[in-house]
Amino acid sequence: MERAAEILSQYYPYLLNGLKITVLVTLVSGALGTAIGLVLALMRLSRVTPFKFLVNTHLYKRNNKFIVGLAHFNPLSFIARIYIEVIRGTPTMVQLVIFAFIIFVNSDSRFMIASVAFGINSGAYVAELIRAGIQAVDKGQMEAGRSLGLSYGMTMRYVIIPQAVKNILPALANEFIVLLKETSIVGVIGLDDLVRAGNIIRSRTYDAYVPLLTVAAIYLCMTLTLSNLLARFERRLRKSD
Amino acid sequence: MIRVENLHKYFGELEVLRGINTNVKKGEVVCVIGPSGSGKSTFLRCLNLLEMPTKGEIYIEGLSITDPKNDVNKLRQRMGMVFQQFNLFPHMTAVENLTLAPIKLKGLSDREAREKAVGLLEKVGLSDKADVYPAQLSGGQKQRVAIARALAMDPDIMLFDEPTSALDPEMVGEVLEVMKQLAQEGMTMVVVTHEMGFAREVGDRILFMDEGIIAEEGTPDVIFNNAQNDRTKAFLSKVL
Ligand SMILES: Nc1ncnc2c1ncn2[C@@H]1O[C@H](COP(=O)(O)OP(=O)(O)OP(=O)(O)O)[C@@H](O)[C@H]1O
Ligand SMILES: [Mg+2]
Numbered sequence: 001m002e003r004a005a006e007i008l009s010q011y012y013p014y015l016l017n018g019l020k021i022t023v024l025v026t027l028v029s030g031a032l033g034t035a036i037g038l039v040l041a042l043m044r045l046s047r048v049t050p051f052k053f054l055v056n057t058h059l060y061k062r063n064n065k066f067i068v069g070l071a072h073f074n075p076l077s078f079i080a081r082i083y084i085e086v087i088r089g090t091p092t093m094v095q096l097v098i099f100a101f102i103i104f105v106n107s108d109s110r111f112m113i114a115s116v117a118f119g120i121n122s123g124a125y126v127a128e129l130i131r132a133g134i135q136a137v138d139k140g141q142m143e144a145g146r147s148l149g150l151s152y153g154m155t156m157r158y159v160i161i162p163q164a165v166k167n168i169l170p171a172l173a174n175e176f177i178v179l180l181k182e183t184s185i186v187g188v189i190g191l192d193d194l195v196r197a198g199n200i201i202r203s204r205t206y207d208a209y210v211p212l213l214t215v216a217a218i219y220l221c222m223t224l225t226l227s228n229l230l231a232r233f234e235r236r237l238r239k240s241d
Numbered sequence: 242m243i244r245v246e247n248l249h250k251y252f253g254e255l256e257v258l259r260g261i262n263t264n265v266k267k268g269e270v271v272c273v274i275g276p277s278g279s280g281k282s283t284f285l286r287c288l289n290l291l292e293m294p295t296k297g298e299i300y301i302e303g304l305s306i307t308d309p310k311n312d313v314n315k316l317r318q319r320m321g322m323v324f325q326q327f328n329l330f331p332h333m334t335a336v337e338n339l340t341l342a343p344i345k346l347k348g349l350s351d352r353e354a355r356e357k358a359v360g361l362l363e364k365v366g367l368s369d370k371a372d373v374y375p376a377q378l379s380g381g382q383k384q385r386v387a388i389a390r391a392l393a394m395d396p397d398i399m400l401f402d403e404p405t406s407a408l409d410p411e412m413v414g415e416v417l418e419v420m421k422q423l424a425q426e427g428m429t430m431v432v433v434t435h436e437m438g439f440a441r442e443v444g445d446r447i448l449f450m451d452e453g454i455i456a457e458e459g460t461p462d463v464i465f466n467n468a469q470n471d472r473t474k475a476f477l478s479k480v481l
Binding site: 106111138140141143145146147149150151154158159163166215 | 291314315316317318321322324326327328329331332333342345346355372387389390394
């Protein structure tokens with residue numbers, strides 16, 4: 001116990017600095033991920049069909065598979081889907097090292113690299129969660145809006161989105177909690193986050209228990225606090241409908 | 242007012258409507274009856290293009306609704322629709338449900354729209370529920386709000402798809418009463434219903450649909466007392 005107090009009192013600035021970096025990477029990449037996710041979700045839900053004119057061709061009317069597919073082809077949605085599949089289909093760690101050692105190999109801001117890598121990663125998950133939130137709104141809502149004469153866009157804006165937000169916000173907050181934990185691998189590209197701070201202390205003091213358990217405890221405190229806030233927030237959302 | 246010519250609708254390979262022909266006159270109340278899966282809802286939903294007809298023509302006051310030149314949204318403003326599942330907007334109060342479309346589409350001010358909405362809620366017997374959210378309303382009350390919401394756009398035609406099928410039996414009456422009043426005021430109505438009493442009493446004409454066609458049509462008296470088609474007779478003997 002005395003030993004623990006001794007180590008912590010001597011090395012706590014490392015932990016504080018690591019905590020700061022962990023929190024900042026989470027916040028920046030979370031914000032970036034939300035923005036990217038929103039754009040991707042809109043792309044997936046968009047109705048851009050540049051080859052729609054093919055509907056009037058003979059091949060379309062004769063049900064030619066290729067022509068029918070092309071007529072309804074939405075390039076924006078397609079690009080978004082590829083993005084999402086690639087990001088979700090490869091390990092975050094691999095993405096991180098690719099960003100650090102291939103794409104941004106000439107940059108020396110590791111903080112920026114980590115934030116961008118996690119932002120891009122999180123964007124794919126956020127996109128799916130926004131899309132799911134919108135699609136979870138009852139189909140009858142769109143029909144009711146359209147039957148009144150409201151356009152697709154207006155119905156989205158005044159009827160669907162306000163309801164979808166209630167589905168999305170809790171999931172988005174949860175994504176932040178996940179991100180907070182996931183960023184614990186940024187040490188591999190040399191960023192001194194909370195985990196790396198713990199490791200540094202371990203190697204300096206030859207004591208693994210104190211620094212690593214402290215790091216775990218700090219993570220646990222943060223996630224418990226956040227999920228508690230989230231639960232309260234969800235309860236309030238539910239009360240309002 | 243509504244003219245339907247040779248209307249066909251496919252869902253993939255499945256031909257759900259197989260050539261519907263009919264006319265609805267101004268002020269007429271047409272009730273559509275028939276077994277489950279016969280295409281009643283699909284027919285109704287084609288009338289305001291919630292389903293796109295595969296083939297055939299639908300004219301609303303002479304205007305072809307499938308013609309891409311005609312604005313679908315404008316057309317829909319003239320046709321109110323009431324759904325089995327109400328489909329009220331749960332994040333808005335009753336009055337907000339009624340005012341959304343008139344404010345956005347007709348440029349009414351908030352005050353004008355609200356005044357009108359309160360009047361309509363009064364008409365359906367819910368003046369005390371103006372600022373209540375749908376979750377706090379009973380099924381019958383929800384459906385009456387939904388009818389008022391459709392009326393708020395001053396439609397020329399009202400479409401009803403089994404408006405009482407999702408209701409507890411004790412609430413059916415209050416909704417039918419509102420519909421009956423609407424019919425008496427001269428609203429043009431197309432009503433898909435399993436309420437034979439309502440069809441007989443309020444309907445000017447009954448369409449009996451079976452397997453995607455209108456198998457028989459006529460006045461309530463003819464259909465209910467003197468049906469010619471065996472399928473009509475078989476159906477009625479089951480539901481009456
Ligand atoms: N969106 C859809 N996609 C595929 N099939 C559909 C769709 N909507 C309806 N159908 C099918 O079309 C047929 C007719 O359906 P419809 O809902 O019009 O019948 P209905 O007469 O209204 O029946 P009910 O009395 O049960 O409401 C059914 O076989 C149904 O399964
Ligand atoms: Mg139906």
